[in-house]
Amino acid sequence: MDLLDKKLVLTRKLKHSSIQPVDSLPEKILQFGEGNFLRCFTNWMVQQMNDKGVFNGRVAAVQPTPHGRVVPKLERQENLYTTILQGLDNGKEVEEVEVNCSISRSINPYENWQEVLNTAASDELQFIFSNTTEAGLSYSREEYDPSQSPLSFPGKVTACLFHRYQCKGKEEAPGLVVIPCELVEDNGTKLKEIVLTIAEDWRLPVPFKKWVQERNTFCNTLVDRIVPGYPKEHALDWEHRLGYHDELMVTGEPFHLFVIEADQELEDLLPLQQAGLNVKWAKVQPYRTLKVSLLNAPHTMMFAAGFLYGLNTVYEAMKDPLLKDFVSEAMETEIMPYLSFDRDETIQFSEAVIERFQNPYIKHYLTDLGLNAVNKFRARVLPLFQNYYAETGQLPSFMSYALAAMFVYYKPVSVEEGHFTGEREGVAYKVRDTEAAMNAFIHFWESSKKGIYIESVRQILARTALWGEDLTRFPNLAERIHEHIELMLRLGAQPALEELMNKKEVNK
Template sequence: MALKSIKDVVKTVKRPEKILQFGEGGFLRAFVDWQIDIVNEKTDFNGNVVIVQPLEKGMVDAMNAQNNLYTTVLRGMKDGKPTVETRTINSISRSINPYTDYDDYIALASSPDLRFIVSNTTEAGIRFDAEIDGVPVTLDQKPQKNFPAKVTAFLYKRFQAFKGDVSKGMILIPCELSDQAGLNLRINILRYAEMWQLGPDFINWFDEACDVCSCLVDRIVPGYFPLLTKEEDGKTQAEHICEKLGYEDKLLDSAELFHFWVIESKKSHEDELPLVKAGLSVKWVQNMDYYHTRKVRILNGAHTSSVLAAFLAGSNYVQDIVCSEKVGTGFNTPNADAQKFMRNVIFNEIIPSIDGDQEDLKEYAENVWSRFQNPFNPHR
């Protein structure tokens, strides 16, 4: 018997729309929207996300077809055992395509409930374009194709709607995987404000009322496609998961169990977005250099440094090095020499090169080692 759709089984929850999200991809849904769902459950935040599709083509139609409901499938190692955790996400109220529903999109600029903007438009999305394909980028386009231009026009509309009220500013948290994404977004907003001659009053409002944060995001999100892997009975992992859930979900989103979010801002906004209070692994900081160095050197450094050792050991996956036979992942028996090499690099070469609490660095490194063992997310 065919399963009912998730929208016929799970009821949506109406809340004030407090977060505008540029991007509907797997990462934001398994990272930001997953966290907001937990914040709604465990605190009095009481706020939903509105998704805006950054490009002309995207998946907002698929999102709306399921009433913006979907399930995260978190998989990884926990207490030395492969673990799967599922959660139905109920934190998104609607998804908008601004290229076809511009009025619905721009009306959000006048919403008194809206307070945060998050994004993941790829690092290439945060750039300044005076023109695109020979067409000037202007304030009156509906909408602008360039992401910082969209944000500038949106903020200007909000500035006008609330007549420069500093209490109606926005907190922007771009999650693009690039250094100082917040700083780059802020610079580009100011460049568009200058090019469009939006005036000193708007610029002063933007500087005083808005906070553009940089952040570090740390969670591996393979998304839907790994769930298409077929099991011995010929059914896909997605089909088995849906059978256990009791509903069909075409937007399943897989990710690892681990998550960590560092938000660099003028001040903590925990009082308005209580991520820490909800028990999430989040830090509000004024300088995130330490956490950026820690992640890039230990996680990315360990991964990169292992390539030649793994190649010489005849291994194609990180798991071939770090996994022990008792995990039962189906990977090759780990090469002891390659494993020793990788741990030596991490603990005897990389960690001593980082200024900071050595115990914290070792704890993070052990987390990385456990993440590399994840049998559900094979790393080449």
């Protein structure tokens, strides 16, 4: 059986159920982007809603850039592909494999722009989804040619909305719900502002701009699911198991969270919760803070501590009892008590995070988490550090140790253009960060060789350009960092972490 035979089986099953056959479902969604994340997140959600018979709609997927390679593959497979979800759920390993039929058409707009415009003007269309990466959700000035696709994603959205406005009665044209999934704060608001700026550039009618503002809904969102994508190392094994060839099979974790900042009345049009999905119709910012505090901050805290310890991935770190305790206790004692979020939901989210960290199917390399680590520490960990100190008047032990471990991780052995090289047990690794951050640590370690070690710690902690504030305002922080670094260099990362955990155990 090949992938297309699988579609026939699915179609026959639907004909004997109360659910509409897939091929008869209308295109309710125009989607800019057809990459791994959207196919394993929003398209997967559309499939779940259709399986429950609560949405009954499909997706027209648009290639976002001129050099995309996914559309030809989708066309070869009649827009079918396989989703493979693997991970832990309540401590048990789970695996869900499904052929996804949610995409009705895949369109290259640089060859078939009129097809995109026709879809935008359809009576059945209700939504625009997107994930064009953070770089895609940005403004660029370009000329307007109604017969050609704009290059930018916001330009495409502007042109599609204007075509719909013209074709559907102008001011009386029914608007669309625009749900961007780019990992950009206030993504819906930002996209709307760019669309209006482009409309100004193109000198489009004032009533059109008013229609964009009043008849269309741009939703801020937060998306969360780890999607490794095509299982390159295990593709042949999967094809043997599945019994068919699939160029676009996509792997992801079972966990998913979709926060959409809109009235829950939208649930009638997009019944995600009815399909049993983890979707919140709520303000995004509190959930963003929760995610940054309990997922991103622990990632940043563990990367150097775990890597120097001799481990390579998040999974390996969470298999080690000492590292697992370090991460778990940091979350429980230094982060969670000081979050202004519902306690039960905070606990539930933190437990899900620990399970996600323990997923054996996802290789999340600690060195990848260390990319631009100074800015990550500043944005993710320091606000939590400040919260803890404000509430307790004490330095947070785990966060201080994580900062010291980052100092050691940033110890250069050789300096190259765009990065410098560190060394762990004789094996080199690359440190990549901003030029300012790398220069600061190069200078720090050079100064430390001259015997002004503690003064060097104070000097780098005082750099407001690095940290956003002078960290020497926290009494004894320089001494604490100095103590941890000295111990790591003298004894090694494992004994240093053991000493930290033993002290915490004694102080309980």
